[in-house]
Amino acid sequence: MKKLSCMLALVLALATLTGGMAFATTLTVYNSYDYIDEDVLEQFTKETGIEVEYVMFTRQEEMYTQITTGGGKYDIIFPSDYILERLIKEERLQEIDYEQCPNAKENILDSMWNSDYDPGNVYSVPYMWGTMGILYNTEMVEDEITSWDSLFDSTYQRDVFMLDSMRDMMGLMLVYLGYDINSTDEAELAEVRDLLIKQKDDNIVQGYLVDEVKDKMVGGEAAMAVMWSGDAMYAMDLDEDGVLAYSVPEEGSNVWIDAMCVLSNSENYEAAMQFIDFMCRPDIAKRNYDYIHYASPIKQVVETLPEEEAENVAVNPGDEVLERCYFFHDLMDDMDIYNTYWMQIRS
Amino acid sequence: MKRSYFSAPYAVWMVVFTIFPIVFVGLYAITTRRADGNDLYTGLANIGNIFGNEGTYMKVLWRSLSLALQCTAICLLLGYPCAYFLASKDFAKHKTLYVLILLPMWMNFLLRTYASMGLLERNGVINSIVTALGFKRLELIGTQGAVLYGMVYNYLPFMILPIHTVLKKMDQRVIEAAQDLGANPVRVFYKVTLPLSIPGIISGITMVFMPSVTTFAISGLLGSGNFMLIGDVIETQFMSANNWNFGSALSLFMTVLILISIGLLNRMDKSKTGNGGGKW
Structure with a gap:
């Protein structure tokens, strides 16, 4: 019995301790497997003090089921084109405030702004394509x-x-x-x-x-x-x-674009904007590019590609290819x- | 003393994992999802579609059945002598061999199938040997033969084990009696051993036929997706076509087919052996 009460006290102490630490915002990010350089998340927390809970899915459909059946609470998701289109239709996303994301506004390639399912990228910021x-x-x-x-x-x-x-x-x-x-x-x-x-x-x-x-x-x-x-x-x-x-x-x-979106039931809008802006920063985008090796929509990354990769249509399709896609x-x-x-x- | 409550955990298990899913499959099978997201009762329309689409599904079904039958036959032809050999008392190393038969089953079947892929590929192990010996490269991967090989390889133990068990338990005095009465070994086998081992053969056939008729993944990996089986069609309906209703109808149809074939087998079992010996 004594042992038990000791344990209980310990648990209580721990609970108050962790509870006291919860002053920081926690952002829940939901992305595909192997689709980010996870060190980048650590740096984000270091710079902004915002904790990131990083959750992963294997298929787009799985992610869609999770967020529509309320299987979990997420702030930022990374959907691709047709699922994104469905999410917009179903009004599950919040508009992006580009005033809070200067990096997204300035660094994303001109050709990436006009996907026909989200013209002007009202709801989505391109991540990889x-x-x-x-x-x-x-x-x-x-x-x-x-x-x-x-x-x-x-x-x-x-x-x-x-x-x-x-x-x-x-x-x-x-x-x-x-x-x-x-x-x-x-x-x-x-x-x-x-x-x-x-x-x-x-x-x-x-x-x-x-x-x-x-x-x-x-x-x-x-x-x-x-x-x-x-x-x-x-x-x-x-x-x-x-x-x-x-x-x-x-x-x-x-042509497909995987984008970053904020869910309509997210209560951490400001933090989400900070995260999206962070991901569009050239140095961070470069690190993600080096890790994943998909085409990046960030101008500075494309401009500084090593010659061999710049010539490779798989990572740098260029506008001329994009026009026929x-x-x-x-x-x-x-x-x-x-x-x-x-x-x-x-x- | 009443002990029936001992089975309560299993009863709960069965309701949750057998009865519920079957009910859901049944419900999906008789409804169709409308554009507005509501389900509409459509009776046997989904089942009817199995016979439609220019005979596509019938063709696949026929291929699945024929491959499963071939697989079962090969397993029986390979498995029976093996089980017989294992069960004969003058074979001293039978325990080792028994473990060797079980051994591959300790590894996940997908891993084994991936390994088979490495054997059969164009630049795989077999072709490296064949070309090193100066012969022309063989087309192994992506053929129906490769799928059949994969099925036999995976399901053979399920044939050997039940037959082995029955043969092992067989009363040796019956065989001795037959020999004493002057029957030659061939006659002993056909008149005594074979009839007595029929229960083992029947459960072997059931245990090989059932998984082979619903095989998927093997056909994808070793057949390179060229020979869709009914299991693959069902998987496509659920995973990529997003048509759970038709997928369920197909599953239900398969379940009924399998039930019928098991029923037929059991009837054969009873008529041949009365109240047959121990099954596996």
């Missing part, structure tokens, strides 16, 4: 890859990896055929389906995968793979012989037709 394209092995293809055409060249036998991602794969092929990347037109999608089925029948495809492809490309398992620029960069970093290259085909492609929109209710055709392609 990228494109989709073809990662190819320069020793296994004849010429430089510049067109989606190469994916349908039957001189390549079982030499192409496609992406097991319905929306991405069908969207890219819509662009290739000259249609809108967000098309829900049945005839256009049927054309995409026939194209992909023929590619399979011609024995060009080695497989439909997602995560495994990067390592397979490093291991020289295939000549080409459809990939996100971030994954392509990962593969190129691992590739010691320097035989891998990434290209955004001339017909056009998809399109954003995905939230098609939530029109996905059935995609699903139907995708199943036909894959079966």
Whole structure:
């Protein structure tokens, strides 16, 4: 009994101690796995006295479910395009006050301000961005890859990896055929389906995968793979012989932006603004870029890229590439037709 | 003394993790999510869709069934002799071998499947050997054969173990009696050992067939996503198509199919062996 009361006293003492320390604001930040240099968070706390509770998710959909079902209280989240669009539609985000974020206002590339789902970036501040394209092995293809055409060249036998991602794969092929990347037109999608089925029948495809492809490309398992620029960069970093290259085909492609947003139920708006501003500071953005190796939207980071990386479209697509790339929109209710055709392609 | 309350923890477990989920799957299967976020009762429409979409799902279902049957047959052909060998009393090292059969199961199946991927790839272990010997590179990964290999590799122990148990428990005097009465070894096997081991074969078949018919992941990793099985279709419905209703309908349909096949097997079991011996 005595022991118990001792314990109780200790617990109480601890509780008052930690309670007394809670004068600092705690900001809860919700981001993808491996998507920040975590030392940066420490520096933020050191500079501002604001504690950061850093929580991570694997999939966008998981994050969406968490915040919509009230699974936790978050201040800042890092959504990508179509989830962001849905969050704006559902009025779950607070507007960004750029007066409080001078770094965001001044340092973000001009081309990043006009995503068509959040014009003028009222609700979202770009964090990282990228494109989709073809990662190819320069020793296994004849010429430089510049067109989606190469994916349908039957001189390549079982030499192409496609992406097991319905929306991405069908969207890219819509662009290739000259249609809108967000098309829900049945005839256009049927054309995409026939194209992909023929590619399979011609024995060009080695497989439909997602995560495994990067390592397979490093291991020289295939000549080409459809990939996100971030994954392509990962593969190129691992590739010691320097035989891998990434290209955004001339017909056009998809561009995506992962952004920082403040949730409408956040009670730490000022601190959130401070955090977003901090993340847009050139030195911090540079550290995150060095860690993640995705394309950064911060001018100073892009301007100071080492020559080799500046020439690499995977991390520095440039405005000219961006002009032929399109954003995905939230098609939530029109996905059935995609699903139907995708199943036909894959079966 | 009344001891039925001993089963209370399991009853709770079963309600939470078996009954509830099945009810939810059933509810999802007979409804459709509307654009406004409300669920609408649509009866058997989702089930009906399984037969639609230009026969896509039937094709996948047929592929799953056929692969599962092939896998079960190969497991039986490989597993029975192995179990027989293990159970024979003049084989002294059977304990070691028994552990060796179990050993791979101590490692997660996904890890083992990833390792198989490394074996079968173009620049993988097997092809390195083949090309070093001067032969042409083999196309192994991404073929239906690779998927079948992966399934057999993963499920073979489930065939060996129940057959082994039944053979081990078999009354040796019955066999001796048959021998005394002049039956040659082949006749002893067909007339005595095989019929007596049918309960083990049946549970082996059940335990291999059930997981193989609902396999996923193996088909993705070793088949490189070229051979979608019904498990993959269900996964896609839940994870990327966001169509839980159709996914549930498919799951329900599979559950019924499996129930029917188990029912058929059990009936076979009873008619062949009366009240058969110990199962695994």
